Amino acid sequence: MLHEPLSPAFGALLEGIPLAGLDAAGFRQLYALWQRQHLLVLRGHGLDRPGFEAFAARFGQVDPLPDLGAAESSWGVELAWAERPAFACLLHACKAPESGGATWFACLPAALRLIAPDLVARLRWLAIQHGPHAHPMVIMQPETGEHSLFLGTRRDARIMEVPQAESExxxxxxxxxxxxxxVSLCHRWQPGDIVLWNNLTVMHRHDAVPAGSVRKLQRARIQGRYTLAAPIETEAA
Incomplete structure (x- = not known):
């Protein structure tokens, strides 16, 4: 499937793919590319709002969500506190801001590859508490086997079984x-853009929209289907 890389670390842009008529073989190709690249920007796809909802449902059970407006947000993943965090997320630019209002993404498998091996060896044995559930700091992406950091959200996070100062x-x-x-890229919205990303391997945040500009992003979140596991659990099995 023809695509343009968005950064050296991750992400691909696909233009003019008729998503409404994408057959099973075409969807498998798209899905495989998404798993390799972690994030896809789909432009010129021809989907309206119901079409976007139908496309999102091909990835799994969709949580209904309100549109995203002008507010700023911090780095994180969707539903990091859940036993099974959201599997994937999609945004559809119903209205793109004339200036500002970009969305940022960061690839956590690429981040893990930057870390010195001795530190990775320690992180592989640690877990982060997010609300009622804890997740390994290093996970194995369930469908590809790729190893990745999993940081969730920074606020109120704590590494289990180490002193507070060491956790911080x-x-x-x-x-x-x-x-x-x-390991980061900035997406500046164009009208109609769809961005699809793997919520287990990609964090995101939103810049605020300046006064006089408008951002309206239709949202779709795919319910979690995996309990996150550390690579060491697989190696010990």
């Missing part, structure tokens, strides 16, 4: 890699 130190280090320029 390690989280600060991990987040510095997870949001580094080398």
């Amino acid at each position: 130190r390690l989280l600060n280090i991990a987040w510095s890699y997870g949001t580094a320029d080398a």
Whole structure:
């Protein structure tokens, strides 16, 4: 499937793919590319709002969500606190801002590859508490087997079974890699754009929209289907 890389680390742009008429073989190709690239920008696809909802449903059970407006948000993944965090997320630009209002993405498998092996060896044994559930800091992407950081959200996160000061130190280090320029990309919206990303391997955040500009993004979130596991659990099995 023809595509244009969005960054050296991850992401691909596809233009003019008629998503409404995409057959099963075409969807398998799209899905495989998405799994390799972690994020796809789909432009010139020809979908209206109901068509977007139908396309999202091909990835799994969709949570109904209100449109996203002008507000700013911090780095994170959707439903990090859940036993099974959301599997995938999609945004559809119903109205794109004339200026500002970009959305940022960061690739966590690429971030893990930047970290020194001795630190990775330690992180592989640690878990982060997010609300009622904890998840490994290093996970194995369930469908591809790729290893990835999983940071969730920074606020109120704590690494289990280490002193508070050490938890903060390690989280600060991990987040510095997870949001580094080398593993991040900025998406500036064009009308009609659809962005699809793997919520288990990609974090995101939104810039605020300046006064006088409008951003209206239709949202779709695919319900979680996997309990996250660390690579060490597979190796020990």
